[in-house]
Amino acid sequence: MLVLPAELTHAQAPACVRMLADALRAEPGPLAVADASELSSFDSSALAVLLECRREALALGKGFAVQRLPARLRDLASLYGVAELLPAAP
Template sequence: MLVLPAELTHAQATACCGMLAQALRSDPGPQAVADASALRSFDSSALAVLLECRREALARGKTFAVVHLHPRLRALATLYGVAELLPEPASA
């Protein structure tokens, strides 16, 4: 499980991407799941981080999903036309 921090803005995006990429590389499972339940303060950089995680997961042959995506972030993803790239897990 890839756990997003409570705050994810432009200031934290690079460090967060690195942390999540390392977690993704160390997880041998077939699916990468990002848990956004802790995320409270964010900007569009949070979408960029999630999309980068998705890209990294797909490059490693994994599926990608997001659980507990904040409704405002889901609305932002819809506005930008990328909501379908951040699905909930099939078993959720």
């Protein structure tokens, strides 16, 4: 499971991408799941981080899903037209 931090803004995004990419490469199984339940303070950079994780997962031949995406971030993803790229985890 890839766990997003409580705060994910432009300032934290580069380090978060590196951390999640490392965790993703170590994650066994065909599906990478990002857990956004702790995410409470964020900007659109959180979407960029999730989309980068999705890209990395697909490059590794894995599926990608997100669990507990905050409603505000889901709304932002819809606004930007990328919500379908961040499916809810089963």
